[in-house]
Amino acid sequence: MSLNSMVIQGYHRQLFPKAMRSIAKVAFFSKISSIPKKRPVYFDYQATTPVDPRVLDKMMPFFTEKFGNSHSRTHGYGWEAEDAVEEARANIANLIKCQPKEVIFTSGATESNNTVIRGVCDIYGNIGNKKNHIITTQIEHKCVLSTMRELELKGFRVTYLKVNDKGLISLEELEKSIIPGETILVSIMHVNNEIGVIQPMNLIGDICKKYNVLFHSDVAQGLGKINIDVDKWNADFLSLSAHKVYGPKGIGAFYIRSKPRRRIKPLIFGGGQERGMRSGTMPVPLAVGFGEACKIASSEMNTDYIHVKTLYDKLYKGITSQLPDVELNGCGVNRMFGNLNLSFAGVEGESLMMKLYSMALSSGSACTSASLEPSYVLRAIGVGEDIAHTSIRFGLGRFTTHNDVDKAIQEIVESVKLLRKMSPLWDPEANMRVKGEESLKWT
Structure with a gap:
């Protein structure tokens, strides 16, 4: 042969x-x-989506004549860029039905997942008092599973829920796995990137609310394709990505609930941008593209x-x-x-x-x-x-x-x-x- x-x-x-x-x-x-x-x-x-031509058209001026830094507050270039970023933030918020101030820009869903999961553990976790239990699934994205492994090395306990032959979790097992007073976070992805299975987010959120446990979801795969409502889900945190919704690569965001107020410890420190939760100069063209992609997806x-x-x-x-x-x-x-x-x-x-x-x-x-x-x-x-x-x-x-x-x-x-x-x-x-x-x- x-x-x-x-x-x-x-x-x-x-x-x-x-x-x-x-x-x-x-x-x-x-x-x-x-x-x-x-x-x-x-x-x-x-894996990724092509940038929609309408998104690219919206972005292009911010690479050329509208090149200002959105954090510059003393002249028109900065004001122009800031207005564009806030318009984009509002478009993203509209897609997931939250307030614009609850959207924090990052470099992508991997950073968002790391920031939220680690940030929640830093603020709400207490290993000495056994308030160090997290629940996730066996089929999460690698960036979530790797973050969980890192937290286990630091003393956190992680329960990895099994799924059935259809890829769905058992809500009964989720509820049984919650340890009142010890479980601080449930992190379950919305749509699996390999097999496309959608988890019952509203029912998961109801269970988390019942036991006063924070609820986070990576919604990168479902964003712009399936309706997302943070209040119906009782979601406290969501991780988003632009390049899965016909936007540019290199930009993402996370949602953080403001009422009741949720807190995280930042992963990146610096100038205190993004309400102190994600420092760094805003990539204005990318943010504009993300916002336009979400606007198109909404309609x-x-x-x-x-x-x-x-x-x-x-x-x-x-x-x-x-x-x-x-x-x-x-x-x-x-x-x-x-x-x-x-x-x-x-x-x-x-x-x-x-x-x-x-x-x-x-x-x-x-x-x-x-x-x-x-x-x-x-x-x-x-x-x-x-x-x-x-x-x-x-x-x-x-x-x-x-x-x-x-x-x-x-x-x-x-x-x-x-x-x-x-x-x-x-x-x-x-x-x-x-x-x-x-x-x-x-x-």
């Missing part, structure tokens, strides 16, 4: 160790480098939803009607329909992505490090290691077209059929996975 054939079929990892796979990938991409260059069709909207959310849901149904049905043994990862109902995470039995996800080089995709079998471990989110919902390695995430958004989806269906079906014919994990005659495949181990 040739080296290229081994790559194309995603040869079983027991027979194809890491070093050989690395060499094979180089060989594969060297081969396709001779193909005429064409931008791949974008299907990775959970076009329903239109975007219908567009994306139509494409989701078309893509999902187009694939599953022609291919057997394709599994949807995550809940089919309580989900953000811009996210379609599928597992293709008998096909290794990374190899399928290499075959689909005309599309920009994310593999659920790839992770955030050099490790070849399968997705921790898929493992948390009970997906077996063999199937977890076969997953692909398709991200749909505002600028995805029906033509994009039609081409994707055709290429995916053809590629999966080809790879399955060559796979030792697939029986081409029976058109089904090899009996006993679940006992095989990926290495």
Whole structure:
């Protein structure tokens, strides 16, 4: 069997160790480098979204003639910039139904998550009095899980709630996990970035309010796509990001409730900007872009939803009607329909992505490090290691077209059929996975 054939079929990892796979990938991409260059069709909207042209138009003057520092209070350049920032803040607040003064700008959702979680623990935590318990889930974004691990090293106790096979938490387990007088914070993401599952935020907020526990959520994936209401959720803190809502990269924010007043210890110290909670010079063009993106999302959310849901149904049905043994990862109902995470039995996800080089995709079998471990989110919902390695995430958004989806269906079906014919994990005659495949181990 040739080296290229081994790559194309995603040869079983027991027979194809890491070093050989690395060499094979180089060989594969060297081969396709001779193909005429064409931008791949974008299907990775959970990773980032393109900046909406209207957002860019709004930002451009603040890179050129309106270049003032919004903290300069002695001349028109500063006043002009400050007015633009406050308009942006109001647009963001309107999208999540809070007051503008409750929106604090940061560099992105990772900084927001760190600032809120660590800042809450610094103000409300007391390790000596056992007021040091936090609750989160096993499927949070890496920046939340890493922050929790760091806090555990400092003496905080963290409960990582399990989820069911649909990716949803148990509200009963959440309530049982709260220790009155000791639990200070519940941090549960709104929409999961890998499988698109939406947690019941209003019910989670009700439980937190019942026990007087602070409630934080990372809403980066759902912002501008699903209605968010901080009062209906009883949310105390939210983390936001611009580049997931067709805004620029490098800007985010967090919401902090003012009534009753919530407090945090800042993560960054300096000039005391952003009500003393986030020091540093305001990147005015980015803030303006974030605000404009939220303004557009407020007015076009329903239109975007219908567009994306139509494409989701078309893509999902187009694939599953022609291919057997394709599994949807995550809940089919309580989900953000811009996210379609599928597992293709008998096909290794990374190899399928290499075959689909005309599309920009994310593999659920790839992770955030050099490790070849399968997705921790898929493992948390009970997906077996063999199937977890076969997953692909398709991200749909505002600028995805029906033509994009039609081409994707055709290429995916053809590629999966080809790879399955060559796979030792697939029986081409029976058109089904090899009996006993679940006992095989990926290495």
